[in-house]
Amino acid sequence: MNIQFNKRDPIYLQVVQYFKQEMAIAHLKPGQEIPSRRDLANQLKINPNTAQKAYKEMENSGLIYTEGNLPSRITEDNHVLKNIRKELIDEATDHFIAAIKPIHVPLDELVDLVTEKYTQASKDKEDLHD
Amino acid sequence: MKNYLKLVSFELSRFIKIYIALIVVTTVSQFAGVFSQSRNYAATVNQTLQQESFSLNDYFVSYPPLTFINVTVSGWFIIPIIFSAAALVFYSFFIWYRDWFGKNAFIYRLLMLPTNRINLFFSKLTAILLMVLGLVATQLILIPLESALFNQLLPDYLRYNLSTQTIISSSEYLSVLFPDSFIQFLIYYGLGSLVLIVLFTIILFERSFHLKGIVFGGLFGAGTFILMLSPFIIQTKLSPYYLYPIENFAIELFLGIVISIFSIWVSHYLLNKKITV
Amino acid sequence: MIEVKNITKKFGNKKILKGLSFTAKKGEITCLIGINGAGKTTALNAIMNLTPLTSGEILIDGKKLTKESYQTIAFIPDTIAMLSQMTIRQAMHFMKDFYTTWNQERANELLNFFQLTETQKIATLSKGNTAKINLMLGLALDVDYLLMDEPFSGIDIFSREQITSVFTSHLIEDRGVLITTHEISDIEHLIDKVILIDDGIVVKDFNAEDMREQEEKSILDVMREVYVK
Numbered sequence: 001m002n003i004q005f006n007k008r009d010p011i012y013l014q015v016v017q018y019f020k021q022e023m024a025i026a027h028l029k030p031g032q033e034i035p036s037r038r039d040l041a042n043q044l045k046i047n048p049n050t051a052q053k054a055y056k057e058m059e060n061s062g063l064i065y066t067e068g069n070l071p072s073r074i075t076e077d078n079h080v081l082k083n084i085r086k087e088l089i090d091e092a093t094d095h096f097i098a099a100i101k102p103i104h105v106p107l108d109e110l111v112d113l114v115t116e117k118y119t120q121a122s123k124d125k126e127d128l129h130d
Numbered sequence: 131m132k133n134y135l136k137l138v139s140f141e142l143s144r145f146i147k148i149y150i151a152l153i154v155v156t157t158v159s160q161f162a163g164v165f166s167q168s169r170n171y172a173a174t175v176n177q178t179l180q181q182e183s184f185s186l187n188d189y190f191v192s193y194p195p196l197t198f199i200n201v202t203v204s205g206w207f208i209i210p211i212i213f214s215a216a217a218l219v220f221y222s223f224f225i226w227y228r229d230w231f232g233k234n235a236f237i238y239r240l241l242m243l244p245t246n247r248i249n250l251f252f253s254k255l256t257a258i259l260l261m262v263l264g265l266v267a268t269q270l271i272l273i274p275l276e277s278a279l280f281n282q283l284l285p286d287y288l289r290y291n292l293s294t295q296t297i298i299s300s301s302e303y304l305s306v307l308f309p310d311s312f313i314q315f316l317i318y319y320g321l322g323s324l325v326l327i328v329l330f331t332i333i334l335f336e337r338s339f340h341l342k343g344i345v346f347g348g349l350f351g352a353g354t355f356i357l358m359l360s361p362f363i364i365q366t367k368l369s370p371y372y373l374y375p376i377e378n379f380a381i382e383l384f385l386g387i388v389i390s391i392f393s394i395w396v397s398h399y400l401l402n403k404k405i406t407v
Numbered sequence: 408m409i410e411v412k413n414i415t416k417k418f419g420n421k422k423i424l425k426g427l428s429f430t431a432k433k434g435e436i437t438c439l440i441g442i443n444g445a446g447k448t449t450a451l452n453a454i455m456n457l458t459p460l461t462s463g464e465i466l467i468d469g470k471k472l473t474k475e476s477y478q479t480i481a482f483i484p485d486t487i488a489m490l491s492q493m494t495i496r497q498a499m500h501f502m503k504d505f506y507t508t509w510n511q512e513r514a515n516e517l518l519n520f521f522q523l524t525e526t527q528k529i530a531t532l533s534k535g536n537t538a539k540i541n542l543m544l545g546l547a548l549d550v551d552y553l554l555m556d557e558p559f560s561g562i563d564i565f566s567r568e569q570i571t572s573v574f575t576s577h578l579i580e581d582r583g584v585l586i587t588t589h590e591i592s593d594i595e596h597l598i599d600k601v602i603l604i605d606d607g608i609v610v611k612d613f614n615a616e617d618m619r620e621q622e623e624k625s626i627l628d629v630m631r632e633v634y635v636k
Binding site: 233 | 529530
């Protein structure tokens, strides 16, 4: 687990965001046990209170669940997991659009460009894995 | 109490190497003194006898025999004692200042010990007093040993045997180190302790108020000094021998105790409320 | 909770503290930030009764500091508070001798973590390792509060990393930590509460996460606003 924190966003939200990403790509699988708040704090080098707050936030929004005194687990609720994926995609797309819009690129050109670059990036990644 | 004893042993252990060095230097120097003095004396006597063609009996008409007292006034004997005394006087200051000015600020640790801070004062005081008594005791053991060596080195007819007691009482400074009465002992060592207690309080004044503290401490020291002398000052005004010696002793004892208690109380206050790291 | 209430301190005619007030809670890491000479160290010394105050009051869990308090509140000064001729073992012995709250198991754990052996003499340790031993001597006490004066200043990056990882471990958890620094970047992620001091008073006092959440400012951003005028 490794996060490059930025210093202006709340750290607990950055932790939540990180968990969402890991869940969206199934690095964290439904029902998987997650580290205790102390272990998380130690792994991420953050304050245990911040780890606590991140878990509380995730618990409230249904990303994780805790049964009794057992360790917390990633949710098995498909609906939530789908939502996370959608939310992340929406967020990233919104960012992209917000950045590209002031340049007035025609949509056709943009789609072509995205297709080309995205294919290339995926290929590079595969090459890297080989 | 337990913490006080731990602190005493700790303070002793911090000086033990130098302390042992002092004892070794004293022992070596004094034995060397016995050796060289007796050899020189024997040589001088032989030379005189040859040159002046005296008989031994004639010799002792004009010259005194050698006694151990001659040894005790030699540099070999006295200088290590003065040196040790000076080291302990110096260490009476250093025992405090080393905690502030050492490589590491050990005073932080000492002041943060979960024990009454006056224990620091008492432990340092006890350590110095024990070291003084230790050196004095060592000297007391050394004298008969040195005296025995002295007797071995010189033939009967060249020396005059003296008991340890006679040796001590015939020497001005040895009779101060080893008083022959308990009252004398109380006076000398009591005064010594009093001076040490007042000195420690003065050091604590300095450590609490720095430059101003030196002034306060100086006034405190002068005050106690005048107070101790006051019975004699007053008597010179009245009549020189207004009080019997025993009465003077009682008054001085009383003043000494009062000043010690006050000085310790002031130190307690400074350590708890005014001291700064 | 450590409550510092309106404390003032004069050195001669120079006022070092001019009515400083702040609190540090158990279970939180509170950071006193200020340039050198702002009065941070003096404030810590005053909490530990290592320097007298001109006025004001300091309470620990509602009570004034007594000699027993030294069992439950530890201070780690910026130089090691132990004799340099001692070995680590002797230093631990000394602590064990005087503090009933000394926890030898935890001391050993820390020594292991820092990869130091008890036969080493303090005088022979590097600056970073000396800082670690200094930290160990404080952390191995079962204390509620831990005060640290500039634990990161003047030591190498790897020692700094090791020390920061102690902060996120069970060794610190649930204790109240009050730390001073003039350099925030090493511990920005670790701090709960920030107290900015300038010229003997508190100029700003805030929760780091709240500041990021509500005003989207980093600690450094706030420091810039406060100190650079």
